[in-house]
Amino acid sequence: MTTQTSTSATAGKPGFRLPKWASSFGFQIIAALIVGLGLGLLAKYTGSTKANPNALGATLQTIGSSYISLLQTAVVPLIFTAVVSSISNLRAVSNAARLAWNTLLWFAITSLVAVLIGIGLGVLLQPGAGTGITQEAKYAGKSGDWWAFLIGLFPKNFLGLGASSTVTESAGAATTVATSLSFNVLQILVIAIAVGIAALKVGKAAEPFLNLNASALAVIQKVLWWIIRIAPLGTVGLIGNAVAVYGWDTIGALGKFTFAIYVGLALVLFVVYPILVRSHGLSIKQYFSGVWPAVQLAFVSRSSIGTLPLTQRVTERNLGVPRAYASFAVPLGATTKMDGCAAIYPAISAIFVAQFFGIQLDFSQYVLIALVAVLGSAATAGTTGAVVMLTLTLSTLGLPLAGVGLLLAVDPILDMGRTAVNVAGQALIPAIVAKRQGILDESLYNAPRHGDPFSDDTVDTAAGAHAHAVDTASDASEARELAGTKA
Helix, strand or coil: HHHHHHHHHHHHHCCCCCCHHHHHHHHHHHHHHHHHHHHHHHHCCCCCCCCCCCHHHHHHHHHHHHHHHHHHCCCCHHHHHHCCCCCCCCCCCHHHHHHHHHHHHHHHHHHHHHHHHHHHHHHHCCCCCCCCCCCCCHCCCCCCCCCHHHCCCCCCCHHHHHHHEEECCCCCCEEEEEEEEEEEEHHHHHHHHHHHHHHHHHHHHHHHHHHHHHHHHHHHHHHHHHHHHCCHHHHHHHHHHHHHHHHHHHHHHHHHHHHHHHHHHHHHHHHHHHHHHHCCCCHHHHHHHHHHHHHHHHHCCCCCHHHHHHHHHHHHHHCCHHHHHHHHHCCCCHCCCCCCCHHHHHHHHHHHHHHHHCCCCCCHHHHHHHHHHHHHHHHHCCCHHHHHHHHHHHHHHHCCCHHHHHHHHHHHHHHHHHHHHHHHHHHHHHHHHHHHEEEEEEEEHHCCCCCCCCCCHHHHHHHHHHHHHHCHHCCCCCCCHHHHHCC
C-alpha cells in the first residue's frame, strides 16, 4: 500500500524540463555560435593550423564538413522533386499559359532588381575585404565564363552527375585510386523542368508519376528537417573551424557580411516592393497589413515551404487574388521566387567569398551572377534554397566552395530575414499579376482591417485558416517548434 502511494505521488510530479527559452532553436543556434567561437579560439591558440590541425581543430573540421555533406546529399532529389511539383500545379489553372508566363516574367524582373541591389552593396561595402587572407593556389586562374555556363546547361546523364578519379602512387607503396561523384545543379534544373512539362503534356497517364513525385518531395523535406534539427552541432564545427583557421578576421568579416545582407533585404522589402505596389495603383499600407501574418511566421520559422499554407491564405483572403490562380502561383513561388535567398544573398555572398580569398572579379562575372540569380532561382526550395543558390553561384563563377562552409556558420541569423523577404515577394507577385490581368478582387484588397491582419469579411475564417495551415503542412508545425514559438 505504501509502495503504491509513493509510486503514484512520484508519477504525479512533473519531470525535469528545460525552460522554454533554452529549448528554442534560436537560443540553441546562438549558444552554438558562442561555443564554436570559444572552441575555435582554443584550437587556434593551442597550435592548430589549416595544414596541421591539432585534435580539437581536426574535430571541428570534421563536424563542419560532415554537416555540409549531409546538406549536399539532399540537394539532387530536392531540386528535382520541388521543380516538377511546382510545374505540375499548372494542371488546375484555367488560362494557365498566359498567367504562368506573366508570373514567371515578374519573378524574373524582381529577381533581377534584387540581385543588382546585392551586387551594388557587395561592391560598395566590401564585406570580405581586409581579412588578410591571400588567394589560394588551387583557385588561381579558375573562373567561370559564358561559354562554360551555356555548355553546362546540357545534361550528360539523367541525374546530371559526374565522376572523377585520382590516382596516387608512391615509391614502395601500393597505387591508390580515389573516385568521387559530383553534380551540376543547372543540369538537374533543366532535367526537372523538362520532366515537369512532359508530365503536363502526357496528362492523365502521368498522374501516378506526379503523385509519386509529391510523396517523394514530402519525404525529402522531412529528412531535411531532421538535418536542420542538428544545425546547432554543425554550427559549432563550422564557426569553430573558421576561427581556428582564420582567427578574429573571420568574425569581423562575417559581421560586415551580415550587415550587408540585411541592408539589401531592407531595401527590397521596404523600397522595391512598395514602389511596385504603388505603381500598380494599390495601397502600400493594405499590402503590408495583408501580408504581415505570413511574413512574421516566415521570420520565426525560416521556411518558405513551412509558411506556404498561410502565405496562400493571406494572398487569397487579404490581397484578393483568386484561389484558382493563387493555388498555382504561391506554391510555385515557394520554390522559385526567392529574392532573399536566390538574389540578394548569393550576390553579396559571391562577392564576399571572392574578396575573402583575394580573387578579383571582372565585369563579365558580375553579369554572370545576375544571370544565374534570374535563371537559377528555381533551384531553391524552402529550407535550403540559399545553400543551393550559393553553391550554384560559386560553382558557376569558379569560386572556392569552402566559402559555403564559412557562411553557413551565420546562416541561421541571415535566414530569418531572407525568408521573410521571400514570402513577402511570393504574395506580392500574384497580386500584381492578378491586378494586371483584371482578376484581382480590389474590394477585398482594400477592405478595412482595424489592426487585424485579416480583413473584416474573413475574420471569422482566421481560425480555420490557421487550422488548415497546421493540418496541411507538417513543416510549418516543425518550423514553429524549431523557433520555440506558437502560431
